[in-house]
Amino acid sequence: MRVVVTGMGIVSPLGIGLEPFWRNALAGANGVRRIASFDASAQRPRIAGEVPDFDPGRYLPSKQLDQMDRFSQLALTAAAEAVASAGGLSGYQPQRLGVCIGTGMGGYGSFEASAARHFRGLVPAPLTVPRAMANAAGAWIASTYHCTGPNLTFSTACSSSGHAIGSALQLLRAGQVDAVIAGGAEACVLPMTMAGFHALRALSTAHDDHPAGASRPFAKGRDGFVMAEGAGLLVLEMAERAAERGATIYAVLAGYGASCDASHIVAPDSAGQAAAMAAAAADAAIAPRAIDYINAHATSTPLGDIVETRAIKTFLGAHAGEVAVSATKSLLGHTIGAAAAIGSIAAIMSLRHSVMHPTVNLEEPDPECDLDYVAGTARKRHIRVALCNAFGFGGNNACLLYTRPEALEDI
Amino acid sequence: MNYADIEANVIAFIKRRVPLDKPLEITATTGFQEMGLDSLDVAQLLFEAEDAFGVSFDLEKASDITCIGDIAGYIVRTRPRATA
Numbered sequence: 001m002r003v004v005v006t007g008m009g010i011v012s013p014l015g016i017g018l019e020p021f022w023r024n025a026l027a028g029a030n031g032v033r034r035i036a037s038f039d040a041s042a043q044r045p046r047i048a049g050e051v052p053d054f055d056p057g058r059y060l061p062s063k064q065l066d067q068m069d070r071f072s073q074l075a076l077t078a079a080a081e082a083v084a085s086a087g088g089l090s091g092y093q094p095q096r097l098g099v100c101i102g103t104g105m106g107g108y109g110s111f112e113a114s115a116a117r118h119f120r121g122l123v124p125a126p127l128t129v130p131r132a133m134a135n136a137a138g139a140w141i142a143s144t145y146h147c148t149g150p151n152l153t154f155s156t157a158c159s160s161s162g163h164a165i166g167s168a169l170q171l172l173r174a175g176q177v178d179a180v181i182a183g184g185a186e187a188c189v190l191p192m193t194m195a196g197f198h199a200l201r202a203l204s205t206a207h208d209d210h211p212a213g214a215s216r217p218f219a220k221g222r223d224g225f226v227m228a229e230g231a232g233l234l235v236l237e238m239a240e241r242a243a244e245r246g247a248t249i250y251a252v253l254a255g256y257g258a259s260c261d262a263s264h265i266v267a268p269d270s271a272g273q274a275a276a277m278a279a280a281a282a283d284a285a286i287a288p289r290a291i292d293y294i295n296a297h298a299t300s301t302p303l304g305d306i307v308e309t310r311a312i313k314t315f316l317g318a319h320a321g322e323v324a325v326s327a328t329k330s331l332l333g334h335t336i337g338a339a340a341a342i343g344s345i346a347a348i349m350s351l352r353h354s355v356m357h358p359t360v361n362l363e364e365p366d367p368e369c370d371l372d373y374v375a376g377t378a379r380k381r382h383i384r385v386a387l388c389n390a391f392g393f394g395g396n397n398a399c400l401l402y403t404r405p406e407a408l409e410d411i
Numbered sequence: 412m413n414y415a416d417i418e419a420n421v422i423a424f425i426k427r428r429v430p431l432d433k434p435l436e437i438t439a440t441t442g443f444q445e446m447g448l449d450s451l452d453v454a455q456l457l458f459e460a461e462d463a464f465g466v467s468f469d470l471e472k473a474s475d476i477t478c479i480g481d482i483a484g485y486i487v488r489t490r491p492r493a494t495a
Contacts, residue, residue, distance in 0.1 A: 062430050066455060126454035
């Protein structure tokens with residue numbers, strides 16, 4: 001009853017496609033820049049992780065483009081790569097194909113644009129609602145690939161795509177589907193949305209003149225996260241069926257753990273986070289000491305990175321010092337609802353290629369953040385088991401455990 | 412601008428905005444249905460035409476607009492008010 005990853009697709013501030021993402025991640029490249037998509041000169045912060053040179057017309061027919069918010073365009077572009085890398089899904093009955101998508105804000109861009117018109121006394125665009133609704137990306141993926149099975153959208157802020165992928169695992173185990181396109185998408189580098197996060201004091205503002213230094217998880221002097229956009233999608237299917245059709249198996253999705261802090265609407269709690277990590281390991285029937293690598297949630301907020309460090313220690317005990325941890329958000333900022341999917345792709349690439357991308361901007365760690373964070377440059381290591389953490393506002397935690405295809409038998 | 416100019420501008424606007432699946436000669440009497448547009452597509456088109464031509468379509472009466480000539484006619488009838 002093993003569920004495997006047979007396809008991956010990604011659109012991120014490090015580039016469009018898996019190859020540029022991973023090449024740039026290993027090089028410690030940085031996707032945070034001055035905001036280009038709108039005039040941000042009058043606001044703070046003025047920086048974000050935007051997908052460079054994203055021309056959706058290259059990937060999508062123009063009529064569809066009009067009907068889609070940017071978050072759906074990013075999702076569909078990542079889905080195309082994921083499905084292609086899986087070798088297509090034509091071997092499955094349409095009603096046995098599911099879609100599970102996570103997004104924190106959905107089509108807020110379309111909503112913001114229409115709100116601006118409405119409050120100037122103008123009619124909003126007729127497609128405001130179908131563009132803005134959170135389930136739009138899932139609907140477009142389903143109609144593009146004719147997936148007529150369950151189509152679910154998860155919106156749990158920064159852990160959205162963690163639950164999307166975890167729930168896809170459960171649909172597969174329950175025998176309700178044969179394959180799922182699962183992951184997340186977010187496009188909230190937007191004036192009003194960012195102003196809202198800024199009002200909450202969640203965003204970094206101290207590095208507007210040096211964008212590449214702004215996202216600095218675990219480092220001394222970090223002052224908030226950097227808003228980013230992107231999409232990451234996986235194709236998940238049962239190992240036996242994948243092997244039968246000769247698909248490339250990138251990794252096993254071995255476990256999913258979910259929990260809620262049930263304490264504060266935005267402040268994270270290490271007990272809740274540790275519980276989700278433990279639940280993922282238990283779900284996979286893997287001992288915590290078998291974990292080699294953690295793709296951390298690590299958003300670069302002053303409190304969050306300390307709480308996650310504590311949670312990892314609670315979960316792993318003495319083994320915490322032997323685990324390598326890296327922060328994908330140090331490279332590209334925080335993609336909110338897409339973060340767990342993008343972190344998962346980084347973890348899977350680490351499993352496949354026995355190398356971890358670095359955590360950048362970590363010249364001087366916070367004394368309260370004292371794990372092995374793969375600081376500075378990429379590091380080679382044979383990884384059999386990797387954990388991906390995602391923790392959202394609302395105390396909403398999702399952890400995913402991946403293993404090498406051959407690893408489960410001997411762990 | 413006379414009616415003929417406005418009609419020509421609307422036809423140019425439609426040609427620019429609507430990708431056609433099959434070859435079709437676009438004239439003032441070409442219907443939206445003929446062009447493969449559904450009611451949502453037409454609503455979006457009228458929305459964009461508002462900005463392009465400086466008019467405001469009455470959404471309650473939009474169902475009366477079924478072809479390109481209807482858009483041109485609407486602009487001619489309402490433009491003085493819209494630009495006042």
